[in-house]
Amino acid sequence: MPERTVVIASRTGLHARPAKLFVQAAAAQGMPVRIRIGAGKSVPATSMLAVMALGAGHGAEVVLEAEGPGADSALDSLAELLSRDLDAEEAPDA
Amino acid sequence: MPEPVAGPVPGSASESGSESGTGSGTGTGTGTGTSPETGTGSASGTGTGRFASGTLRGLGVGPGRTAGRVFRMAGPLPLPDPVREADPDRELGEALRALEAVSAELAARASAASDPAASAILEAQSFIAADPGLLESVQENVAAGMGAAHALDAACAGHREALLAAGGLFAERAADLDDIRNRAVAAVLGLPVPGVPDPGHPFVLVAEDLSPADTAGLDTRTVLALVTEKGGPTSHTAILARALGLPAVVACPGAMRVGEGTWAAVDGTTGEVRTGIGEEEAAGILRLAAADRLRQAASSGPGRTADGHPVELLLNIGSAADLAPGADAEGVGLFRTEFLFLDRREEPGFDEQVAAYEAVFRAFPGGKVVVRTLDAGSDKPLPFLGAAPEPNPALGVRGLRVARGRPGVLDTQLDAIAEAARVSGAQPWVMAPMVSTVAEADDFAARARARGITRVGAMIEVPAAALRADRLLERLDFLSIGTNDLSQYAFAADRQHGGLADLLDPWQPGLLALIAGCARAGLAAGKPVGVCGEAAADPLLAPVLAGLGVTSLSMSAPGLAPVRDALARRTLQRCREDARLALDADGPERAREAVAADR
Numbered sequence: 001m002p003e004r005t006v007v008i009a010s011r012t013g014l015h016a017r018p019a020k021l022f023v024q025a026a027a028a029q030g031m032p033v034r035i036r037i038g039a040g041k042s043v044p045a046t047s048m049l050a051v052m053a054l055g056a057g058h059g060a061e062v063v064l065e066a067e068g069p070g071a072d073s074a075l076d077s078l079a080e081l082l083s084r085d086l087d088a089e090e091a092p093d094a
Numbered sequence: 095m096p097e098p099v100a101g102p103v104p105g106s107a108s109e110s111g112s113e114s115g116t117g118s119g120t121g122t123g124t125g126t127g128t129s130p131e132t133g134t135g136s137a138s139g140t141g142t143g144r145f146a147s148g149t150l151r152g153l154g155v156g157p158g159r160t161a162g163r164v165f166r167m168a169g170p171l172p173l174p175d176p177v178r179e180a181d182p183d184r185e186l187g188e189a190l191r192a193l194e195a196v197s198a199e200l201a202a203r204a205s206a207a208s209d210p211a212a213s214a215i216l217e218a219q220s221f222i223a224a225d226p227g228l229l230e231s232v233q234e235n236v237a238a239g240m241g242a243a244h245a246l247d248a249a250c251a252g253h254r255e256a257l258l259a260a261g262g263l264f265a266e267r268a269a270d271l272d273d274i275r276n277r278a279v280a281a282v283l284g285l286p287v288p289g290v291p292d293p294g295h296p297f298v299l300v301a302e303d304l305s306p307a308d309t310a311g312l313d314t315r316t317v318l319a320l321v322t323e324k325g326g327p328t329s330h331t332a333i334l335a336r337a338l339g340l341p342a343v344v345a346c347p348g349a350m351r352v353g354e355g356t357w358a359a360v361d362g363t364t365g366e367v368r369t370g371i372g373e374e375e376a377a378g379i380l381r382l383a384a385a386d387r388l389r390q391a392a393s394s395g396p397g398r399t400a401d402g403h404p405v406e407l408l409l410n411i412g413s414a415a416d417l418a419p420g421a422d423a424e425g426v427g428l429f430r431t432e433f434l435f436l437d438r439r440e441e442p443g444f445d446e447q448v449a450a451y452e453a454v455f456r457a458f459p460g461g462k463v464v465v466r467t468l469d470a471g472s473d474k475p476l477p478f479l480g481a482a483p484e485p486n487p488a489l490g491v492r493g494l495r496v497a498r499g500r501p502g503v504l505d506t507q508l509d510a511i512a513e514a515a516r517v518s519g520a521q522p523w524v525m526a527p528m529v530s531t532v533a534e535a536d537d538f539a540a541r542a543r544a545r546g547i548t549r550v551g552a553m554i555e556v557p558a559a560a561l562r563a564d565r566l567l568e569r570l571d572f573l574s575i576g577t578n579d580l581s582q583y584a585f586a587a588d589r590q591h592g593g594l595a596d597l598l599d600p601w602q603p604g605l606l607a608l609i610a611g612c613a614r615a616g617l618a619a620g621k622p623v624g625v626c627g628e629a630a631a632d633p634l635l636a637p638v639l640a641g642l643g644v645t646s647l648s649m650s651a652p653g654l655a656p657v658r659d660a661l662a663r664r665t666l667q668r669c670r671e672d673a674r675l676a677l678d679a680d681g682p683e684r685a686r687e688a689v690a691a692d693r
Binding site: 007009011012013015016017019020023024043044046047048049050052053054055057058059084085088 | 214215217218221222225226227228253256257259260261262263264267271433436437475477483
């Protein structure tokens with residue numbers, strides 16, 4: 001199954017706003033995408049609760065997985081999203 | 095001076111409670127007369143007899159003082175007795191409709207909220223209420239025979255546990271689920287949603303913890319202050335209280351035991367909540383608070399004590415975008431340059447850096463701008479640095495230490511600062527973070543001066559550097575004390591650790607002694623020593639710092655007016671006396687009390 005490993009760049013981790021942006025993007029892919037940490041259990045990338053419960057902090061390495069036609073480009077775009085600091089638009093030191 | 099009022103709640107963090115030994119029992123209806131009273135306090139009762147006068151202490155997260163009667167958030171809804179439901183389809187339909195309605199309501203509140211931070215939080219919550227994982231759990235619970243209310247309750251509880259298990263910031267989102275649970279269960283049961291009380295007059299809102307939805311909907315005309323038993327300095331309650339400009343105290347043990355309708359004084363600067371004051375005292379505090387606001391709004395110009403001793407008031411910024419128009423500051427005391435480097439696979443180029451620094455220099459023509467070179471490392475990892483993970487990142491290769499392995503990053507940054515200074519005609523002050531030794535200071539100064547930078551300094555965050563401030567100032571032109579990191583390293587207490595917040599209190603006399611040593615070295619050398627941590631924005635502590643000999647205070651824009659006002663109301667001699675009182679105290683509460691009593 002195609003996979004991508006990516007390091008969470010957002011300062012607060014995959015939490016709050018970054019988690020929401022990621023989950024929305026995953027839902028827009030039109031195919032089931034799952035996310036996990038290392039050898040842990042994978043969870044649906046469309047569930048914000050499940051994604052936040054991974055506890056993926058800043059610098060954590062996560063693995064994205066999907067299958068089927070278009071899986072590679074879907075994974076690429078989601079991996080690119082996670083490698084950006086999605087908190088950067090928020091007020092610093094809030 | 096009379097002893098402060100005893101803290102009546104067991105486990106209260108108040109040091110004063112253990113001192114006086116007369117703290118009355120919680121909820122025993124002990125008369126107010128048994129507690130010692132503060133000087134001006136009236137001994138009149140609470141109206142309910144539930145709670146005697148006392149001082150609770152938490153973390154002040156929204157500055158300012160106020161007073162009013164306490165009203166508590168309504169508690170969670172009682173669930174009906176569980177029965178095996180006969181019609182699972184109907185139960186599921188009810189539960190899902192309730193979640194849908196909650197999601198829609200939160201979305202509507204998000205678009206109605208005027209504050210962008212509040213709006214973003216509500217939007218995320220609306221999203222969680224429609225989460226496929228949550229819907230799936232509800233379905234499973236109904237399939238297992240639960241009714242709608244119990245299915246919703248159990249589903250939210252399950253996901254709540256998972257978030258708590260994730261810890262840290264993730265655990266703070268547990269309050270979101272509590273709120274969604276309360277709203278959805280109320281909808282199913284046809285009961286009003288627990289929420290902000292409406293006593294029909296201004297009040298102090300006390301809660302276990304406040305959900306983002308509650309704080310976003312708060313009416314600042316009727317809510318005087320927020321006090322929560324739980325929460326921390328980064329909780330939503332804290333962030334939103336600051337955005338709304340409400341005095342707020344979080345992590346305040348005993349707050350939920352304060353009787354409904356009790357008069358209380360809340361000081362969001364010191365974190366003190368005094369209960370059992372009389373209505374007259376409350377009115378006096380409100381008059382003082384109104385006078386504070388008027389005076390602060392009217393104050394302007396450079397920082398001065400009452401007798402004209404200058405204490406520069408400066409801004410902490412992350413980029414030119416943080417330079418709020420109209421911020422009444424004498425310059426920039428801390429220009430963090432990390433923003434250029436975050437979110438980057440490769441080091442930002444020379445030209446890009448020049449443009450960013452030049453924008454800030456040009457914003458303060460002829461004014462002071464203190465640039466801090468890149469403060470990164472394995473605790474704030476940047477991909478292009480390629481730092482290996484370390485077991486103790488805060489004690490690892492961070493700040494100036496990065497230059498040990500990657501001197502090119504620092505050299506390029508210094509080149510860019512020097513070039514930006516040249517083209518803008520500015521004379522920036524440039525300092526390195528995490529300097530520990532004279533040798534490190536020497537090396538940094540040599541690199542900076544070789545590029546024509548004339549004002550070279552160091553951040554004081556490491557206790558060893560504070561202890562050698564005099565030697566550092568033989569090589570450097572100035573020092574700037576980062577109190578947050580200096581606390582962390584002096585008290586061996588992680589800045590992120592909520593349970594150790596008392597050790598990180600900037601009023602800790604041990605910290606003040608380190609600051610005093612640096613300031614003394616600065617006075618002896620005739621060179622500036624500033625403070626650029628959170629401590630600088632505490633209007634009670636600012637005069638203490640000035641009295642210790644600190645020459646500048648740097649903070650974010652909202653802190654400037656209260657600090658300017660606090661300085662203007664004291665002579666330098668008074669500041670020195672306050673500094674002596676604070677240094678002489680045995681703990682932060684004592685230090686604060688001694689100085690506040692002198693107010």
